[in-house]
Amino acid sequence: MRARFSAISLGTERLVFTGKVPESEWQRMRAPFQEGDFPFPVKYGYACVGDVVAGDGLPTGTSVFTLHPHQTRFNLPAEAAHPLPEGVSAERALLAANMETALNGLWDGGASPGDHITVVGGGVVGLLAAWLASRIPATRVTVVDVNPARAEIARRLGVGFAAPDQAAGEQDLVLHTSGNPAGLDTALALAGQEATVLEMSWYGSAPVTAHLGGGFHSRRLTLKSSQVGQLPPERRARWSYRRRLATALSLLREPVLDALLSPAIAFDDAPGLLPAIFSGEREALAQVIDYRDAEPQN
Numbered sequence: 001m002r003a004r005f006s007a008i009s010l011g012t013e014r015l016v017f018t019g020k021v022p023e024s025e026w027q028r029m030r031a032p033f034q035e036g037d038f039p040f041p042v043k044y045g046y047a048c049v050g051d052v053v054a055g056d057g058l059p060t061g062t063s064v065f066t067l068h069p070h071q072t073r074f075n076l077p078a079e080a081a082h083p084l085p086e087g088v089s090a091e092r093a094l095l096a097a098n099m100e101t102a103l104n105g106l107w108d109g110g111a112s113p114g115d116h117i118t119v120v121g122g123g124v125v126g127l128l129a130a131w132l133a134s135r136i137p138a139t140r141v142t143v144v145d146v147n148p149a150r151a152e153i154a155r156r157l158g159v160g161f162a163a164p165d166q167a168a169g170e171q172d173l174v175l176h177t178s179g180n181p182a183g184l185d186t187a188l189a190l191a192g193q194e195a196t197v198l199e200m201s202w203y204g205s206a207p208v209t210a211h212l213g214g215g216f217h218s219r220r221l222t223l224k225s226s227q228v229g230q231l232p233p234e235r236r237a238r239w240s241y242r243r244r245l246a247t248a249l250s251l252l253r254e255p256v257l258d259a260l261l262s263p264a265i266a267f268d269d270a271p272g273l274l275p276a277i278f279s280g281e282r283e284a285l286a287q288v289i290d291y292r293d294a295e296p297q298n
Contacts, residue, residue: 001081003294004063005264006070007047007094008287011123011179014278015204016044022205028229032067033076045069047097047286049090058083065093065249072267072294082245087253091261091288095128098286099248101200101228102128107235108226109173109198114138118171120164120187121178122150124260124286125200129175131157132251142167144186145178149283156259176201181208188216188223196222262287267294 012029015021019039021029026038036042046067052058057078064081068074084093102125111117111133119130122145134141134157142160143150144167154161162168164183170192176184179201187197188210210223231239262284265273270289276282 001050001064001066001068001074001076002053003048003050003068003070003072003074003267003291004090005049005094005291006045006068006289007261008045008070008274008277008284008289009047009098009124010278010284010287011125012202013044015202016040016042017274017278020204020206031069032080033069033074035069043069043071047094049084049093050291052081057081063090065096065245067097070267070270070289072291079242082242082249085250085253088249089258091264092252092255092257093249094288095124095252095257095260095286096245096248097228098124099128099132099251100244101125102132103244103248103251104228104232105129105175105177105198105200105226106132107232108224109175109196111136111139111173115172116140116168116170116192117173117175118142118144118167118187118190119175119177120144120183120190121176121180121201122147122154122161123177123179126175126177127153127157127260127285128257129177129200130154130159131257133175134159144190153259153285156256158256171195173198179203181210184208184210188212188221191219191221194220194222196224198224198226200226202227260285264288264290267291 021038031046048068052062063084117133119126122143130143143154151161164186169190174187174191174197176187177200191197277284
C-alpha cells in the first residue's frame with residue numbers, strides 16, 4: 001500500500017500521545033497493526049486511505065480505507081483493505097472509523113423516529129452522531145458545545161446548536177462525546193424522565209466525577225457506556241466488523257461531511273505540528289495528513 005492521506009482521531013490519539021492509556025487497557029486499546037507497546041512511544045492510528053501498489057486480492061491502483069497507523073508505505077492482508085464506495089472521496093473516507101463509532105453509539109442508545117436527541121460535545125464523533133440521528137425520521141437533534149465556532153458546522157449539517165446553559169432539557173436520548181466530565185454533568189441534566197444518557201467519551205487514566213445526586217435517581221436515568229470495540233449484543237449474530245465498516249463508508253457520500261475535515265498538513269511537517277494540535281493550541285477537528293509529497297519510508 002502507498003498512503004495518500006491519514007487522519008488524527010484527536011480524542012484517543014491525544015491520550016496515546018500523552019501516555020495516558022491506563023495499564024489495564026494496554027491490550028484492549030491496541031490499534032490494528034500497531035507497533036510498539038504502551039504507554040509510549042508506539043506507532044498508532046486507525047484512519048488511513050491509500051492505493052494498492054502490488055499484491056493479491058485487489059487490483060493495483062484500487063483506493064482503500066484501512067485501520068493502519070500513520071505511515072507512508074506498508075503491507076497488510078487484503079481483507080484489511082476496504083475499497084472506497086463510489087462517491088466517497090479519499091479525504092472524506094478518513095472519517096470511516098469515527099462514523100463507525102457514531103453508528104455504534106446510535107445503536108447502543110436506541111435512537112428512534114420522533115426522538116428529541118441532544119449530543120453534548122461537538123467533536124468529530126459527536127457531530128457525526130448528530131448528523132446520523134437527524135436522518136432518522138421526525139427526530140429533533142441538537143449539538144451542545146462550549147465552543148461557539150461549532151454552531152456553524154452544526155448548521156451546515158442540518159442540526160441545532162446550543163451552549164450548555166441554553167440547551168433544552170427533557171430529552172429522550174442524550175449522547176455524551178465531549179471527553180470532559182463537565183459535559184457528562186450537562187448530559188445528565190438534559191435527560192428527561194427515565195431517559196438514557198449514553199457515555200461515548202473515553203477518559204484514559206483521568207479520574208471522572210459525575211454528580212449523581214439531585215434528580216439522577218428520582219428521574220430514574222440510565223447511564224450507559226458505548227464503545228466501538230464491540231458490536232451491540234442484539235446485532236452480533238448477524239453483523240460483522242467488516243459489514244459495520246462497509247456501512248460506515250457508505251454513509252460518507254454526502255459532501256457536507258467535508259466540514260469535519262481540518263485543512264491538511266504535510267506528513268513531513270506532522271512531527272512539529274502535532275503537539276500544538278493535541279494541546280488545542282491549533283484548532284482541529286479531523287486533522288488530515290497529506291502523504292503525496294512525503295519521502296517513502298517503511
